Amino acid sequence: PEAADDATVQAIAQALRAGGKAALLLGGQALREPGLRAAARIAAHRGVKVFAEVFPTRLERGAGLPAVERIAYLAELAGVQLAGIEHLVLVDAKAPVSFFAYPGKKSYLVPDACTVHQLATPAQDAAASLEKLVQALGAAQAQPALQAPARPGRPRGKLTAEKVCKAVGHLLPENAIVIDEAITSGLMLAPFTAGAPRHDLITLTGGAIGQGLPNAVGAAIACPERPVLALIGDGTSMYTIQALWTMAREKLNVVSVIFNNASYSVLNVELERVGAEKVGVKALSQLDLTGPVIHFAQLAQGMGVHGVRTTTAEEFVRALEHALATPGPHLIEAVVPQSLSGLKRKLLPWLLRSLPSLPPAVARALKRKIAP
Structure with missing residues (x-):
């Protein structure tokens, strides 16, 4: 498949250079190592966030690879992640929507003031498109952040x-x-x-x-x-x-x-x-x-x-x-x-409803607590 055309790449590069909070949303082939590394270089160079779709078909991850944050399953938590994003760049992914339709809540999760850009469709070469964007932004020499090796200790006690x-x-x-x-x-x-x-x-x-x-x-x-x-x-x-x-x-x-x-x-x-x-x-x-x-x-x-x-x-x-x-x-x-279960399940709806009214830092901390 072909990569994104030059006009698309240049338009997205210009949007990212303009400033404002931006994010890449990766899916499909973009979640393999070449795409992840290219996205991580863009993130290091421009300070953009890198997200993965809620349910990736296949995600390469672990020590030595760039870490990528998945969009949360619960729409309210996804809203916390996407809050304030002005430019969302889709790479072999669709704009995020909620899993079910909820009364009184939007199903389309992209913020109202956000502009959505499509860098690569599923029919295009996602990794090559990201590489073209790297070159257009002058990010080829940027050092991508890589996940350090780490393992948790051996668990003990009653099983959870x-x-x-x-x-x-x-x-x-x-x-x-x-x-x-x-x-x-x-x-x-x-x-x-x-x-x-x-x-x-x-x-x-x-x-x-x-x-x-x-x-x-x-x-x-x-x-x-x-x-x-x-x-x-x-x-x-x-x-x-x-x-x-x-x-x-x-x-x-x-x-x-x-x-x-x-x-x-x-x-x-x-x-x-x-x-x-x-x-x-x-x-x-x-x-x-x-x-x-x-x-x-x-x-x-x-x-x-x-x-x-x-x-x-x-x-x-x-x-x-x-x-x-x-x-x-x-x-x-x-x-x-x-x-x-129990108190956690009873409190969860109240916590989710309260997220939009909380300071962003508090909302992000609660999101990490509920769904790291």
Whole structure:
């Protein structure tokens, strides 16, 4: 594919030189190393922000690569990230919109005063387009900021979703493929794996959940020499649990981690946000996975996959160490409490509504706390 034409590149370069707060929004092919490095040089030279789309198809990340901040799933948090942006440059990405339609809230998340520029469409060469912009801005000699190597310590104590993510960051092998469909349980995955060895991250790319386990199958078949780690919510796993049988049949090197919090947790969060009122017991029961309780390790064993159930961080770390060191498919059931439950879930709507009225620095700090 061809790169962006000269007129487009020059017009965007002129907009970035004019001053004002600007950002690049990367998607698709722009999230591979060449595109990330070019974007990071532009950021170093002009002081622009670099964002990735909410759900990247494939994102190369880890130590030695430029770090990129993903646009938040929750529209209110995305609003904090994009606040004050005057020029938004799309590179193989679409302008951000909210995942659902919410009463009284805009679905189009670009600030009203912001001008949107399209540097490269999906049909164009994103990396080459970014390189042309680097040259136009005179940023070729700028030093891109690169992620330093760093791993979190070994987690201990009662198992939580955060400790699972910490263990993944502690043990993630070089050149791994990470499939993230952990939903609310994966909120801390990004910070705990940012400085891990280089890896690819594959995420949910649309509204239909259940793609995580099949994605792991595809990744393991396409790249048999690379370790594949799939982080999957319990509710979403049940859409395509038969993928475990395929893993066993094809002897695929996949480690599947199922976060068993016995709930469609994200839908409990969304229920109020989409305007549902006076939710009854029957409706709430549709988001509950305790009747009957699902035993994922046993399901895995029944389909020929080595499965183990863990309730402490120590058990989980030992299970992950064994799975990563032993060829073939493995499933680790992580029994964890909901990441957003009780008081946290009750406070979340109030916090989100309050963000526009808070000082920008406070709003950004709250965003980092809720979704790093």
